[in-house]
Amino acid sequence: MPTATEIYRTHPTEQEIAEVLDLREIATLGSLNDDGSVHLAYVIFLFEDGVFRLETSSVTRKARNIAARQAASIIVGGRASSGRSLMVEAEGTARIVAPPESVDLNRRVLAKYVVDGAVDDLNATWSRFDDICIELRPERWRSWTNTLLRAEAETGTGRSYSEIWKPD
Numbered sequence: 156m157p158t159a160t161e162i163y164r165t166h167p168t169e170q171e172i173a174e175v176l177d178l179r180e181i182a183t184l185g186s187l188n189d190d191g192s193v194h195l196a197y198v199i200f201l202f203e204d205g206v207f208r209l210e211t212s213s214v215t216r217k218a219r220n221i222a223a224r225q226a227a228s229i230i231v232g233g234r235a236s237s238g239r240s241l242m243v244e245a246e247g248t249a250r251i252v253a254p255p256e257s258v259d260l261n262r263r264v265l266a267k268y269v270v271d272g273a274v275d276d277l278n279a280t281w282s283r284f285d286d287i288c289i290e291l292r293p294e295r296w297r298s299w300t301n302t303l304l305r306a307e308a309e310t311g312t313g314r315s316y317s318e319i320w321k322p323d
Contacts (some may be wrong), residue, residue, distance in 0.1 A: 158185070162304050165301075165302055165304075166212055167298050167299075167300040168237075171235035171241055172234075175231060175234075176237045178233045180322055181197050182198050182209075182231045183198070184198045184217055184228070184229050185228040185230075186221055186224070186227050186249070187224045187227075188220060196215070200264065200266050205292070206292050207245065207291040207293070208288055209229075210260070210264045210285045210287075212285050212286060213253075213286050213287045221251055221289055225250060226249070227247065227248075228245065231243050239300045239301070240300065241300040241301070242300075243297060244296070244298070246293065246294060246297075247292045247295065249291040250288070250290050250292075251287050251289060252287060253280075253287055254287075260288040260290075262275070264288070265278050268283040
């Protein structure tokens with residue numbers, strides 16, 4: 156029987172992490188407000204060249220927070236091809252990328268999520284509002300997979316994991 160330490164320190168493989176970062180998942184970005192509290196925002200993202208890229212507007216709280224205080228974190232959850240559910244979190248230094256460089260970066264972010272024929276039109280439309288790109292360069296990584304916790308749930312209940320949870 157695994158201990159709590161073993162369950163909560165079970166890490167995915169580097170391959171599983173890379174697979175989840177390639178998925179079209181929605182991530183959560185954390186930035187620091189003026190009063191030191193954390194602002195959380197859902198974001199679409201692209202992880203390339205060791206950097207997270209997030210398209211957004213310069214008027215958003217996340218953009219204002221990053222401009223004032225460059226510390227940020229991002230968390231992404233998903234299921235790797237191994238079938239294991241996992242969470243990947245990165246903390247680091249963020250910066251604002253302004254136009255004209257942000258236009259192409261934001262297009263690349265959108266290309267991850269939008270069908271090919273709509274990327275350029277959507278980018279042209281949204282670039283009037285989403286004028287900047289946030290780049291987050293990870294300095295610390297954390298990851299976790301529920302493999303052992305899931306196995307304990309199945310053993311303890313005598314049910315498959317999908318039978319335990321209410322359907323979507």
